[in-house]
Amino acid sequence: MKIAVIGIGLIGGSLARDIRLIWDQAEIIGMDVDAGHVQQAIELGLVNREGQWEEIPQMDMVIVSVPVDKALTVVPHVLDLVNENTLVMDVGSTKQPLCEAVQHHPNRHNFLATHPIAGTEFSGPTAALQGLFEGKTNIICEVEKTAFGLQERAMELFRKLGMRIRYMDPQSHDKHIAYVSHLSHISSFMLGKTVIEKEQDERDIFDMAGSGFESTVRLAKSSPDMWTPIFNQNKANVLATLEEYIRNLSRFRELLEADQYEALYQEMQHTNRIKEILNGIKK
């Protein structure tokens, strides 16, 4: 098995790490606009060596794990180069723009659009984790447009990674993910911003920060290089979620201002059922 990973960051690197365990004979080559990342990935044993564009036609699998704006040009370019038996997958957090970008490509059937719901707030090859995908969900879009034999190869990998598969159209993916992922990142970034801005004497305040603050602000450590193009590509959905979020916060503020504590209690109690919902997913 010959595999190219284009973009060896948290996701690409973690995939390479697991693939090495799954197919120990695999040759994994790495490509990245950041030459330092390729070097690190080699040193960390994530990839065997640096790859070249000329080698794409020899690949069995090409994983494109670059920021979503870059994917719009990288994936079509890879599809230009593939042989008929090369599986090309992306792993981006938005699906509609990329699915549209490749819809008329003559090698569209070589491509599978995926979004593994896994990650941490860190980035780069040193952030790559073994077993990151175990038990996680992988959203696959427009599966019917991918050649059947290549679907099977992808499914074999996902099964060996321990992932659950869900099929979804790109529009639904982008709408839903705005709620459960993109909005969380904004709420966390702005929480971090609010607290940093307010407090001049950082030690005073951050010494008081407990695990609750750390948990809600964790995503504010995420990479702007990754997230700016996601917000751009999913602008309409993100704006809709953000407006509702601001509306709910404003209502909370008004209730507090008016001393409506019974209503505040109800708001919180009603939201407590997130507990059962999240427990539900874990099963």
Next chain:
Amino acid sequence: MKIAVIGIGLIGGSLARDIRLIWDQAEIIGMDVDAGHVQQAIELGLVNREGQWEEIPQMDMVIVSVPVDKALTVVPHVLDLVNENTLVMDVGSTKQPLCEAVQHHPNRHNFLATHPIAGTEFSGPTAALQGLFEGKTNIICEVEKTAFGLQERAMELFRKLGMRIRYMDPQSHDKHIAYVSHLSHISSFMLGKTVIEKEQDERDIFDMAGSGFESTVRLAKSSPDMWTPIFNQNKANVLATLEEYIRNLSRFRELLEADQYEALYQEMQHTNRIKEILNGIKK
């Protein structure tokens, strides 16, 4: 050592659990408005038996760990009953209203106002955890108003629990904690609300929820019984933080609406330094 814990939930129960290990001869009695909680605490071995108000004068230490509105009447009542050698401590998330409520009490010097920055999103005696306070910060207010010998007894406990001590006036405590704790809870509750409200078909969306969503929405599992009175008592500070948070979110929305991606990038990059700040605290 005779110790009474009034309110045997997450914090009171966790303290009882650790005290049992620190002073193995201690007799710990428990009191709670919920008789079921006392029974559970006995079964879990957190306390020896149910306590009575008449026993308060025999105590060496009384820990009041009840919701902050209840503390305003429970702490003065306990102070009415103590002997001159009884240490009374509260553990509430607001400090100014309670410090004011006891300021003219003839036994004010028996009281120490504390806020251990520790907890989880769960509540009740079954949520009590061993070692919860290890390495955590304990904010102590108006230490100079507590009898010196009783301060020493409290410090011995906190040292054995492994806590770091910080002294602060109640006004500063309530202002700072609004940013690093109270606002986080509101941002999380409203995030949970926004997502729950939006999605009729829960499985569709919550199957897509990753660790990022779970992390930011974790505090939305918190108890409204505990949090409603906190928001009430810290109303002015919480309103101020909430207004700034909403302003920052609105600015983010405006930048996205206007396709100002470079500015969005800067907002996120600037907030990334929360990473170093949080790492800083850990040391």
